[in-house]
Amino acid sequence: MSGHQRKLDEQYAAVMENHPFGVALYRPLPTSILRPGSLGYFDEFGAWNLIAHLAEGPGLLAKGLGELEGEIVVAPPDDGIKWGPKISSGTKATKVELSGGIDLGLASGIPLTVSAVYSYSTTKDVGAILLTSAPITYERYFHSNIFKKWVQKNALAILAGWPEVKDHDLWIVTSTFSTKKCAINMWNSHSQGIKVGFTSDIWGIGNAGPSADWVRSQTDEGWAEYSTKGNEKYAVFFGGLKFHYSRLLSGMGMTGLNPRGGPSKFNLPKDPQDPVAEYITSLFDPENDEYFDLHCEEIIECDVESARE
Structure with a gap:
């Protein structure tokens, strides 16, 4: 049953790709748990698992994660769609x-x-x-590099605290369309x-x-x-950054692991073998003796004028 539900979620997202608003949600999610700045992953049931909201600095520290370096630039919300x-x-x-x-x-x-x-x-x-x-309310953050740099520095801490991301891609939500x-x-x-x-x-x-x-x-x-009631809304489309932890055999082929096994200082523009996914870092998980390369794919929504069509 769980696999069937996840298949439905993925099937719906695939057939609705003709709309340039990001990922279509077969099961819309409350904006209290999925909104710009939300960090989490979709599990084997297709359910969204929230880890943290990146705009909440003290909450990140309490979970063993570092704060963002720099300011999140928030676009003015558009609620006239x-x-x-x-x-x-x-x-x-x-x-x-x-x-x-x-x-x-x-x-x-x-x-x-x-x-x-x-x-x-x-x-x-x-x-x-x-x-x-x-x-329809359209909310988004400007710029994505601040989030990529944050994940680069926190990749190992995320892996240690939420090992599920090894098998389920990590998401940072940067935009939503909600109703x-x-x-x-x-x-x-x-x-x-x-x-x-x-x-x-x-x-x-x-x-x-x-x-x-x-x-x-x-x-x-x-x-x-x-x-919904009150100020709550349901997100029907979202855009964001999808990070994939790729397991490697004994560290062979790692793009740029430093000698201590922590995140690499290198940030290559693109993986030459994948024109879509951007290389973020390489890391070693000492607890499980596993090596990973981390790549990022941007799922970007359209501009506001397209959203009005």
């Missing part, structure tokens, strides 16, 4: 023609007060749709049509559906809906 439905590549929207009100045979469970109903289906093996309520209410559906039937009602029929540019309040069908299976 409105989205229509976000759908996976290969998924299309078809307007359901209604006569004399809502045809309950086509859109059961959708109230008569809606102005339009759309059916979403896919031509691929998997289809997905994300519905969000306005406003007070959202609903997600993912299906694998070409013939299945997921129906959604909208309070107006004004098409949102690039959103494959009207940009308005939505009501999902109560008879379609597979929906998961999330809503």
Whole structure:
């Protein structure tokens, strides 16, 4: 069951890669545990495990980690974004023609007060749709080098305190798109049509559906809906830095381990064997007699104008 859930998380993120907002979350997470500055990892169940918030200096020291050197530059939050439905590549929207009100045979469970109903289906093996309520809040940090330098200096301490990162990539979140209410559906039937009602029929540019309040069908299976109270929101996309600990055989092939086995002083621009992952450091874990190279991949979100589309 655990492997199945993780597979669903990864599958959803993959089919929603056509949206340039970062990683799509099949199970949206509260911004209290996943927000810019959050440090953690996704375990074998696909669940997010928070280690610390990097903006909280005293909290880092209490966990045996060093404070950030330098100032985190926070971008002004943008909470004026409105989205229509976000759908996976290969998924299309078809307007359901209604006569004399809502045809309950086509859109059961959708109230008569809606102005339009759309059916979403896919031509691929998997289809997905994300519905969000306005406003969408976009939060992010400027610059990533401060975090890379921090991980370089704390790589061994993280490994000692949270050895799970050996098998699960370490993340530093640098951006989120969040909302007070959202609903997600993912299906694998070409013939299945997921129906959604909208309070107006004004098409949102690039959103494959009207940009308005939505009501999902109560008879379609597979929906998961999330809503919050107070100031809490759910992150539906996030961007950040993904760090991978690569085990090495007896230290052979290590890019730049210093003689004492601590983090290297070298910070090569790129691993020539991998044009995406940036080399951060090499280290030796004396407790388990293991050697590692640490690389970083940036999962970056789009600019604000793209986010409004």
